[in-house]
Amino acid sequence: MMITSSRFPVAVHILALLAMQQRSLSSTYIAGSVNTNPVVIRRILHTLSQAGLVTTQLGSDGGATLARSPEAITLLEIHRATEAGELFGLRNSQPNQYCPCGSNIQPVLSKVFHRVEDAMQGVLGETTLAQVVEDIETRRSAVK
Amino acid sequence: MMITSSRFPVAVHILALLAMQQRSLSSTYIAGSVNTNPVVIRRILHTLSQAGLVTTQLGSDGGATLARSPEAITLLEIHRATEAGELFGLRNSQPNQYCPCGSNIQPVLSKVFHRVEDAMQGVLGETTLAQVVEDIETRRSAVK
DNA sequence: TAGATATGTAACTATAATGGTTACAGAAGG
DNA sequence: CCTTCTGTAACCATTATAGTTACATATCTA
Numbered sequence: 032m033m034i035t036s037s038r039f040p041v042a043v044h045i046l047a048l049l050a051m052q053q054r055s056l057s058s059t060y061i062a063g064s065v066n067t068n069p070v071v072i073r074r075i076l077h078t079l080s081q082a083g084l085v086t087t088q089l090g091s092d093g094g095a096t097l098a099r100s101p102e103a104i105t106l107l108e109i110h111r112a113t114e115a116g117e118l119f120g121l122r123n124s125q126p127n128q129y130c131p132c133g134s135n136i137q138p139v140l141s142k143v144f145h146r147v148e149d150a151m152q153g154v155l156g157e158t159t160l161a162q163v164v165e166d167i168e169t170r171r172s173a174v175k
Numbered sequence: 176m177m178i179t180s181s182r183f184p185v186a187v188h189i190l191a192l193l194a195m196q197q198r199s200l201s202s203t204y205i206a207g208s209v210n211t212n213p214v215v216i217r218r219i220l221h222t223l224s225q226a227g228l229v230t231t232q233l234g235s236d237g238g239a240t241l242a243r244s245p246e247a248i249t250l251l252e253i254h255r256a257t258e259a260g261e262l263f264g265l266r267n268s269q270p271n272q273y274c275p276c277g278s279n280i281q282p283v284l285s286k287v288f289h290r291v292e293d294a295m296q297g298v299l300g301e302t303t304l305a306q307v308v309e310d311i312e313t314r315r316s317a318v319k
Numbered sequence: 320t321a322g323a324t325a326t327g328t329a330a331c332t333a334t335a336a337t338g339g340t341t342a343c344a345g346a347a348g349g
Numbered sequence: 350c351c352t353t354c355t356g357t358a359a360c361c362a363t364t365a366t367a368g369t370t371a372c373a374t375a376t377c378t379a
Contacts, residue, residue: 034178034263036337040284041268048276057354064274068339073355090347091353106287119178124185130208131315132192139310140184143250143302147178150294158287166283171275180366201325212368217326234376235324 038113041065042075043163046084046109050101050164055094075113082112101161110155118151119144182257185209186219187307190228190253194245194308199238219257226256245305254299262295263288 044065049056058069058076065072076095079085084104085095097104121140126133188209193200202213202220209216220239223229228248229239241248265284270277 037266037268038337040265040280043284044270044276044280047280048274051276059354064271064277066269066271066277069355070340070357071338073357074338077356087355088347089345089355091351092348093346093354095355121184122181124181125210126188127208127210130192132188132195132311133208133210135311135314136184136188136191136307138314139307140187142310143298143307146302147295147298150298151291154287154291154294158290163280163283163287166286167276167279170279170282182366203325213326214328214369215367217328218367221327231326232376233326233374235322236377237325237375239326 034118035110035114038075038078039110041067041071042079042109042113043106043160045072045075045095046079046097046101046104046160047164047167049085049095049097050160051167055088055092055096057094061095078112079109082108084108084112101164102159104160105156106158106160106163107152107155109160117144118148178262179254179258182219182222183254185211185215186223186253186257187250187304189216189219189239190223190241190245190248190304191308191311193229193239193241194304195311199232199236199240201238205239222256223253226252228252228256245308246303248304249300250302250304250307251296251299253304261288262292 045061048061048064058072061072061076062069076085076087080087080095084098086098087093087095121137121144124137126136128134189205192205192208202216205216205220206213220229220231224231224239228242230242231237231239265281265288268281270280272278
């Protein structure tokens with residue numbers, strides 16, 4: 032199974048688009064770039080808004096804008112906003128508590144899972160939206 | 176979303192049990208420790224067998240045994256055997272190729288995802304089954 | 320050789336997450 | 350007022366997961 036749903040990649044896409052265009056964009060416009068339904072975009076924008084990463088404006092000529100500069104937004108924040116719960120987890124299994132292995136395996140695994148999660152968050156935390164946009168711009172000029 | 180299905184944690188549980196008991200165990204016995212159905216255990220044992228981590232024996236007095244010493248089995252191998260596909264991925268989204276952002280976002284994200292995956296695999300690769308068993312034994316004596 | 324005990328594996332089911340879709344209420348601007 | 354947005358509910362199809370029953374087949378032992 033893959034780590035993430037499509038929400039995280041789509042959220043990065045949305046924010047990169049907002050950073051590149053530097054203006055208010057409607058969910059319909061963004062959906063055109065992502066190639067999905069506007070409601071899917073609005074749902075993600077809502078969670079990004081709650082996380083303080085974008086501000087949205089109701090009404091005619093409304094839409095979404097970045098709430099902060101791209102340099103001040105890390106992929107870790109975006110990931111935390113869009114992917115709920117623990118990344119690595121034990122789900123609902125309840126091993127036999129009368130077995131020497133079953134009664135101790137879960138805390139031991141949790142420790143390993145935390146180390147894995149820390150490693151992942153390290154990488155995401157040191158990558159900013161500005162770097163993503165820069166990479167996109169570099170590819171644009173390279174391809175041309 | 177969580178990173179793994181329950182297959183990976185259950186596989187580690189199975190292998191730790193085999194390492195601790197140092198004898199052939201039946202799927203029914205293992206299922207008693209994991210607290211699930213024997214067929215679920217057999218399915219996971221099958222993939223572990225294909226990965227060369229256990230050997231299984233048909234017939235009466237059959238069962239599974241470790242194919243290698245616990246020191247020579249890393250959690251990364253177990254994870255690769257039990258969780259198919261990429262850890263971090265882009266699923267099936269196809270952004271608008273006529274958009275400057277949409278046409279470049281995926282390779283840029285892939286690069287980030289690879290860094291994340293490398294970091295995670297680093298942690299899993301340096302953790303052995305022997306260490307997991309040792310942690311379990313330590314907890315056993317501590318609780319007593 | 321017969322019976323007991325295993326694995327191997329197909330088939331079915333329930334459950335949950337995901338993402339796409341329609342529909343509509345309400346806000347904001349011209 | 351009318352148009353253009355967001356916010357949000359409701360519904361559906363798809364997919365992954367894991368639990369379950371059932372049975373063929375292999376192997377050991379008496």
